[in-house]
Amino acid sequence: xxxxxxxxxxxxxxxxxxxxxxxxxxxxxxxxxxxxxxxxxxxxxxxxxxxxxxxxxxxxxxxxxxxxxxxxxxxxxxxxxxxxxxxxxxxxxxxxxxxxxxxxxxxxxxxxxxxxxxxxxxxxxxxxxxxxxxxxxxxxxxxxxxxxxxxxxxxxxxxxxxxxxxxxxxxxxxxxxxxxxxxxxxxxxxxxxxxxxxxxxxxxxxxxxxxxxxxxxxxx
Amino acid sequence: xxxxxxxxxxxxxxxxxxxxxxxxxxxxxxxxxxxxxxxxxxxxxxxxxxxxxxxxxxxxxxxxxxxxxxxxxxxxxxxxxxxxxxxxxxxxxxxxxxxxxxxxxxxxxxxxxxxxxxxxxxxxxxxxxxxxxxxxxxxxxxxxxxxxxxxxxxxxxxxxxxxxxxxxxxxxxxxxxxxxxxxxxxxxxxxxxxxxxxxxxxxxxxxxxxxxxxxxxxxx
DNA sequence: AAAAATTTTTAGATTTACCTAAAAATAAAA
DNA sequence: TTTTATTTTTAGGTAAATCTAAAAATTTTT
Numbered sequence: 120x121x122x123x124x125x126x127x128x129x130x131x132x133x134x135x136x137x138x139x140x141x142x143x144x145x146x147x148x149x150x151x152x153x154x155x156x157x158x159x160x161x162x163x164x165x166x167x168x169x170x171x172x173x174x175x176x177x178x179x180x181x182x183x184x185x186x187x188x189x190x191x192x193x194x195x196x197x198x199x200x201x202x203x204x205x206x207x208x209x210x211x212x213x214x215x216x217x218x219x220x221x222x223x224x225x226x227x228x229x230x231x232x233x234x235x236x237x238x239x240x241x242x243x244x245x246x247x248x249x250x251x252x253x254x255x256x257x258x259x260x261x262x263x264x265x266x267x268x269x270x271x272x273x274x275x276x277x278x279x280x281x282x283x284x285x286x287x288x289x290x291x292x293x294x295x296x297x298x299x300x301x302x303x304x305x306x307x308x309x310x311x312x313x314x315x316x317x318x319x320x321x322x323x324x325x326x327x328x329x330x331x332x333x334x335x336x337x338x339x
Numbered sequence: 340x341x342x343x344x345x346x347x348x349x350x351x352x353x354x355x356x357x358x359x360x361x362x363x364x365x366x367x368x369x370x371x372x373x374x375x376x377x378x379x380x381x382x383x384x385x386x387x388x389x390x391x392x393x394x395x396x397x398x399x400x401x402x403x404x405x406x407x408x409x410x411x412x413x414x415x416x417x418x419x420x421x422x423x424x425x426x427x428x429x430x431x432x433x434x435x436x437x438x439x440x441x442x443x444x445x446x447x448x449x450x451x452x453x454x455x456x457x458x459x460x461x462x463x464x465x466x467x468x469x470x471x472x473x474x475x476x477x478x479x480x481x482x483x484x485x486x487x488x489x490x491x492x493x494x495x496x497x498x499x500x501x502x503x504x505x506x507x508x509x510x511x512x513x514x515x516x517x518x519x520x521x522x523x524x525x526x527x528x529x530x531x532x533x534x535x536x537x538x539x540x541x542x543x544x545x546x547x548x549x550x551x552x553x554x555x556x557x558x559x
Numbered sequence: 560a561a562a563a564a565t566t567t568t569t570a571g572a573t574t575t576a577c578c579t580a581a582a583a584a585t586a587a588a589a
Numbered sequence: 590t591t592t593t594a595t596t597t598t599t600a601g602g603t604a605a606a607t608c609t610a611a612a613a614a615t616t617t618t619t
Contacts, residue, residue, distance in 0.1 A: 124576065144597055157577055159598055164575090176584055176597055207452040217446045226437045232427040344606065364567055377607055379568055384605090396567055396614055 121170075123223050126192050127151065128161050129170060130222075132181055133189035141178035187254055194250040196222040197243035198233055204244040205237060211244040211295075212286035245286075246277025246296050246332060261332040264300070264312065265325065272301035277332035285330065292321060294331065341390075343443050346412050347371065348381050349390060350442075352401055353409035361398035407474055414470040416442040417463035418453055424464040425457060431464040431515075432506035465506075466497030466516050466552065484520075484532065484543075484551040492521035497552035505550065512541060514551065 121129070131150045135142045144162070148155045166173040170185035181189060199221040203209040209217075231252060234240075241257075242248055248256040261277055275298045278286070289295065293316055303320065304313035310325035323331075341349070351370045355362045364382070368375045386393040390405035401409060419441040423429040429437075451472060454460075461477075462468055468476040481497055495518045498506070509515065513536055523540065524533035530545035543551075 122575080145595090153576090154578065155597065156579080156599085160576075178597095203449075207449070207456055209448075209452070213448075217444065217449050220444045220446075221441075224437065224440045226440075228429075228433075229423075229427070229437050232429070236427055342605080365565090373606090374608065375567065376569080376609080380606075398567095 120225075121168075121188060124161070125165065125168075125170075126188070126223055128158075128165060129181065129185055129189040130192045130196075132171065132179060133186065133193065136181060141180060143178045147179075190250050190254040192222050194252075194254070195224070195230055197247055197249040198230060198237060198240070200243045200245075201237050201240045201249070202233060205240075210286075210290070212283040212290065214244060215281055215283070242277075244296075245281060246275075260334065262335050263329055264302075264314075264323075264331040264333050265328040267302045267333060267335070269302050269304060271335065272299065273333035273335040274299055275331060276334040278330055279332060280330040285327075288327065289331070292323065293317075293319075294323075300333070340445075341388075341408060344381070345385065345388075345390075346408070346443055348378075348385060349401070349405055349409040350412045350416075352391065352399060353406065353413065356401060361400060363398045367399075410470050410474040412442050414472075414474070415444070415450055417467055417469040418450060418457060418460070420463045420465075421457050421460045421469070422453060425460075430506075430510070432503040432510065434464060435501055435503070462497075464516075465501060466495075480554065481552040482555050483549055484522075484534075484553050485545060485548040487522045487553060487555070489522050489525060491555065492519065493553035493555040494519055495551060496554040498550055499552060500550040505547075508547065509551070512543065513537075513539075514543070520553070 128147070128151070131147055132142050135146050135150065139146075144155050144158045147162075148158045151158070162171060162173050162179055165171045165185065166179075169182055170188065171179045171181055173179045196218045199218045200214045203214040203217060204211060234252070239251075240249055246259075248259055250256040259277070262273070263279070264275075267273065275294060275296055277296070278289070294300075298316060301315040302312060303315050305311075306313065306322075311322055312325070312328045313320060313322050348367070348371070351367055352362050355366050355370065359366075364375050364378045367382075368378045371378070382391060382393050382399055385391045385405070386399075389402055390408065391399045391401055393399045416438045419438040420434045423434040423437060424431060454472070459471075460469055466479075468479055470476040479497070482493070483499070484495075487493065495514060495516055497516070498509070514520075518536060521535040522532060523535050525531075526533070526542075531542055532545070532548045533540060533542050
């Protein structure tokens with residue numbers, strides 16, 4: 120049984136490990152809004168519990184148990200997000216903080232029934248995949264919008280940034296999940312991208328394009 | 340802003356205050372499965388925060404702020420219980436522990452939307468009234484089944500004991516909310532009560548009869 | 560009203576998750 | 590390969606919520 124705080128550490132390590140193999144103390148500290156010294160303390164504790172492998176000065180990796188625990192928290196987080204959007208009519212930019220709390224409710228029964236109630240969704244409101252109760256989920260094949268060439272088209276299926284500001288911005292532009300887009304031009308000057316969205320031409324900054332994930336349906 | 344623990348103290352004091360005016364340290368300790376010394380510490384803290392009135396050795400009472408906070412937690416607890424039973428098909432004896440956790444999720448928006456989603460229910464699965472968002476709720480007029488005289492009849496509208504064992508027992512006997520009953524006899528020997536439930540004669544112990552709440556529809 | 564029993568509080572410790580400041584290890588630059 | 594910079598850890602301390610054991614206040618009984 121893990122504490123609220125331990126669960127948050129595991130989740131953070133899990134997410135950081137999606138980008139780098141060995142997760143660094145400082146990276147965890149920054150993500151968790153705490154100090155490196157505190158992270159070292161907690162890492163030792165998690166190592167004692169067999170949830171992470173830890174060699175001094177070398178960063179951490181999750182053990183299998185640690186990873187499973189983290190995936191379970193991610194599953195809960197994403198299911199609650201679906202609940203909030205689908206059933207309680209929250210917007211996709213409003214759900215993160217509440218889900219941060221709900222993900223720590225400990226009841227296997229609750230989550231299984233919630234999953235069923237929601238119709239076993241495969242993705243959360245931001246397009247992130249929801250692990251099934253065995254922790255399995257499809258490794259989704261995304262391409263960042265910024266990587267598309269002029270003429271490429273595809274469907275918006277996710278975002279790699281969950282800040283409210285970013286999501287609200289996308290909403291305003293009409294760039295929501297499921298929308299079809301085609302890249303019509305890339306500006307040399309600032310790298311901004313011109314796209315075609317339901318016959319309208321819109322321009323998005325390089326920064327925005329970096330965080331929109333596309334499931335490509337081929338060139339041209 | 341209260342901590343998880345502070346909220347639980349306030350809620351416990353609130354419930355104890357429904358029976359006695361001045362809530363005693365020992366009573367709180369027993370209810371919260373902790374030691375009197377710990378209770379004294381916490382009471383001081385709550386008094387400093389203006390949530391309870393406290394005179395040494397004289398027990399505590401909630402201030403208006405304290406009471407409102409407690410009522411808000413009770414509201415959340417009961418709404419979540421309705422959610423669990425109505426939407427996720429939990430049984431009435433399975434919801435208490437999960438609701439104990441869910442009641443601490445801090446989001447006004449969440450609770451208001453949940454309330455709406457559930458259709459603004461007036462009572463939880465055990466018949467306990469749900470305060471509205473302003474903390475108001477009808478003081479329900481209950482009579483304990485044990486207090487009924489032979490010939491009296493009424494509708495089961497609540498229970499004053501929420502243990503899983505008790506609720507399961509009632510379920511098995513068919514004594515669920517909304518059922519009509521009539522007292523047909525009271526045994527001298529052990530005080531057990533014979534009741535008529537949809538034309539069937541059933542016998543319940545004095546102990547059980549004490550915890551069934553009836554909204555009486557008059558004598559005979 | 561004194562003695563006994565009960566209830567409540569104080570005093571001093573413990574655990575968890577933090578912190579700051581300084582030391583140690585590692586990585587990068589000159 | 591030293592020097593410098595960065596990262597990480599250790600050491601020692603704090604605040605929240607708990608504990609045990611002992612002292613103090615209150616209540617009950619004789």
